[in-house]
Structure formats: structure tokens, C-alpha cells
Amino acid sequence: SSRLPWRGKNVLITAGPTFEPIDPVRFIGNHSSGKMGFALAHEAAQRGAAVTLVTGPTSQETSHPGIQCLRVNTAQQMLDTALEHLEAADIVIGAAAVSDYRPATVADEKIKKSEDHLSLDLVKNPDIIHSLSKRRKPGQFFLGFALETEKEAEHARAKLSRKGLDAIVLNSLRDKGAGFGGDTNKISFIDKNSELTPFALKEKSEVARDILDEIDRRL
Ligand code: PMT
Numbered sequence: 001s002s003r004l005p006w007r008g009k010n011v012l013i014t015a016g017p018t019f020e021p022i023d024p025v026r027f028i029g030n031h032s033s034g035k036m037g038f039a040l041a042h043e044a045a046q047r048g049a050a051v052t053l054v055t056g057p058t059s060q061e062t063s064h065p066g067i068q069c070l071r072v073n074t075a076q077q078m079l080d081t082a083l084e085h086l087e088a089a090d091i092v093i094g095a096a097a098v099s100d101y102r103p104a105t106v107a108d109e110k111i112k113k114s115e116d117h118l119s120l121d122l123v124k125n126p127d128i129i130h131s132l133s134k135r136r137k138p139g140q141f142f143l144g145f146a147l148e149t150e151k152e153a154e155h156a157r158a159k160l161s162r163k164g165l166d167a168i169v170l171n172s173l174r175d176k177g178a179g180f181g182g183d184t185n186k187i188s189f190i191d192k193n194s195e196l197t198p199f200a201l202k203e204k205s206e207v208a209r210d211i212l213d214e215i216d217r218r219l
Helices: 035-046 075-086 128-134 152-162 204-218
Strands: 010-015 020-023 026-028 050-055 067-071 091-094 101-103 122-124 141-148 167-172 187-191 196-198
Touching: 010 035, 010 075, 010 128, 020 101, 026 101, 035 050, 035 067, 035 091, 035 204, 050 075, 075 128, 091 128, 128 141, 141 152, 141 204, 152 167, 152 187, 167 204, 187 204
Parallel strands: 010 050, 010 091, 050 067, 091 141, 141 167
Antiparallel strands: 020 026, 101 122, 167 187, 187 196
């Protein structure tokens, strides 16, 4: 119906940070609150979609019946869980801030303070949205995010093509009120034809609406 235009669609969304353990009490993480991913999940569910939301550690909650919320900690767990739901998805959105590296080994016991210098050996994590897009089936739409601090549009376009996406949402830490943590964001939507649509600073709930409208236009 016109009130539920996404009824029958399956939407797979990653959200939040990942926590990569160092030892039983410490981890490598980042400032993602999960708000952007949860807002997208809520907006898609409001349009009638069946949403699978795979989220890293966050205090965000949802009770929307259209959202299946799956909580994970690490990038590897996020990938494994997303892969289980990829086949059924019509639209895949990578809003998570995934740790690009993880400690090569996780210490069994709490690491003791001793030397003045301590080095952590890190290994690369899988790229989740790229791993998913590599398994793309005809008709699936892949949207990534790009969180940039310089040469924003150039870096975002490079990520779009490197990760095999249909479009990418650029947000810049140079813009006040954009990116991590807060309730607002300022984005540009860039599609694979390199067309860039800028939006004003607004609530993440409204940003989610703009993003889904842009996807809709390209389905
Ligand atoms: O959670 P909030 O506090 O609301 O903040 C929202 C946000 C800033 C986290 C969000 O809007 C955002 O920009 N998410 C992507 C953050 C990011 O890590 O961007 P990136 O430029 O490093 O990654 C590019 C794309 O690849 C993203 O779609 C990311 O999910 C994906 N990626 C990155 C690395 C990796 N190992 N696997 C991935 O899937």
C-alpha cells in the first residue's frame, strides 16, 4: 500500500561500533552510538520492510515488531551474522563503524602493567560491506557509509567503487553536528554514477528518511 511502500522488502543493516578484545577487560572500539543505524532500521520498518539489524555494542534499543535486532561484539561476529541474512536481503546498508584492525591475539589473563612501552600487534579485520557485496545477487542494492575527515567526496567515491556499492552516504567530521554520537547528522548521498545530493543538518530520524527516499529513487 502507499502507507507501507516497502512491505515485502527485506532490509539488512549493520550499526554501531565493534569491540575488539585485547584481554578479558579491555578492547579496541570507537565512538559510534548506533543511532544512525537504528534510525535507518526504524524508518525502513515504518515503511513496512522486514528489517534485520546487526549491531555492535550500543545502548540503543528497539521494540519495533518489524525489526529483528541481533547484537554482536566483534567485526568477525558482525560479518558472520550478516552473512546468515544476506541471501534474503533486497537492500543492504552498512552504517556500522567497524574496527579495521583487531589484536592478533587475545590475552587469556588481564595484561599486567610492567614496561614503559607496550606494543599491540594488530591484524586486519574483514571488510563487512565489501564481503557482502562480493556475494551480490541480481537486484540487491548495497549502500555504504563513508566517515571522512578530509578530501571527503573523493574518498567517499573511491570507497563506493572499491567496495562494490550502488551508493554511499558521506558524513564528515569537519561538519559540526555530523557523524558520531549526537542526534543529528549532515550527509551527502553519492550514487555509482557519481551524482552527489547534499542535505542540510537534521535529526538522524529525518536523515534516515532522506536516505531511504534516495534509495527508493534508484530501485
Ligand atoms: O552510530 P552513530 O553515533 O549514530 O554515528 C553514525 C556513524 C558516523 C557511525 C555513521 O553515520 C557512519 O558514518 N558509519 C560508517 C563509519 C565508518 O567506519 O566509515 P568508513 O569510512 O570507515 O567505512 C566505509 C564503509 O565500509 C562503511 O559502510 C562501513 O560500515 C564499512 N566497513 C568498514 C570497515 C570494515 N572492516 N567493514 C565495513 O563494512
